[in-house]
Amino acid sequence: AQSVTQLDSQVPVFEEAPVELRCNYSSSVSVYLFWYVQYPNQGLQLLLKYLSGSTLVKGINGFEAEFNKSQTSFHLRKPSVHISDTAEYFCAVSGIEAAGNKLTFGGGTRVLVKP
Amino acid sequence: NAGVTQTPKFRVLKTGQSMTLLCAQDMNHEYMYWYRQDPGMGLRLIHYSVGEGTTAKGEVPDGYNVSRLKKQNFLLGLESAAPSQTSVYFCASIPDWGGTGELFFGEGSRLTVL
Numbered sequence: 662a663q664s665v666t667q668l669d670s671q672v673p674v675f676e677e678a679p680v681e682l683r684c685n686y687s688s689s690v691s692v693y694l695f696w697y698v699q700y701p702n703q704g705l706q707l708l709l710k711y712l713s714g715s716t717l718v719k720g721i722n723g724f725e726a727e728f729n730k731s732q733t734s735f736h737l738r739k740p741s742v743h744i745s746d747t748a749e750y751f752c753a754v755s756g757i758e759a760a761g762n763k764l765t766f767g768g769g770t771r772v773l774v775k776p
Numbered sequence: 777n778a779g780v781t782q783t784p785k786f787r788v789l790k791t792g793q794s795m796t797l798l799c800a801q802d803m804n805h806e807y808m809y810w811y812r813q814d815p816g817m818g819l820r821l822i823h824y825s826v827g828e829g830t831t832a833k834g835e836v837p838d839g840y841n842v843s844r845l846k847k848q849n850f851l852l853g854l855e856s857a858a859p860s861q862t863s864v865y866f867c868a869s870i871p872d873w874g875g876t877g878e879l880f881f882g883e884g885s886r887l888t889v890l
Binding site: 665667670697702703704706707710751764765766768769 | 811868881
């Protein structure tokens with residue numbers, strides 16, 4: 662089984678400032694890692710994913726994340742945020758050979774971008 | 777291009793009432809999932825299906841039943857609603873687990889149980 666911990670439930674940030682959202686996971690098997698974003702009153706959409714290869718993953722809207730196997734982390738970063746980045750962000754993990762291929766989600770980090 | 781459609785989007789129930797949430801996808805996806813979203817708890821898997829006619833329990837299945845009689849539809853039922861089932865419910869689908877890892881989500885169904 663896997664578990665995901667998002668260390669910050671809320672992150673206020675000023676427009677054009679950088680932001681980092683922290684995600685740690687635990688798993689006894691190799692994993693796939695994901696970040697999803699949920700804009701107000703919408704469903705979730707994929708921001709980026711790590712399946713294999715380069716540990717630095719680039720996603721949509723200027724976001725990137727780095728997989729650190731030794732620290733079991735997958736932190737999300739953006740160098741300069743916009744008002745439109747106000748949303749809730751979810752880190753998720755799946756065991757590569759998970760039966761049913763289920764994603765386990767973290768509790769979410771709500772990002773509020775202030776002008 | 778509808779994608780994943782959930783109905784209804786809002787519903788208020790009294791304790792003990794029953795209801796069914798419908799999820800329909802037009803992408804010919806094999807895998808379908810029902811999640812519930814509660815503040816600070818992220819999304820928790822209720823039930824899922826890996827193909828027509830199959831269902832399996834997720835992390836929090838108690839109080840819910842599901843059916844996948846047609847490939848494109850995944851129904852979530854509450855036989856006797858309880859206030860603890862007040863939540864936002866999301867349906868999601870994926871073609872198979874070929875490695876993309878991208879779940880396609882519906883817009884959610886907000887359920888309030890009084």
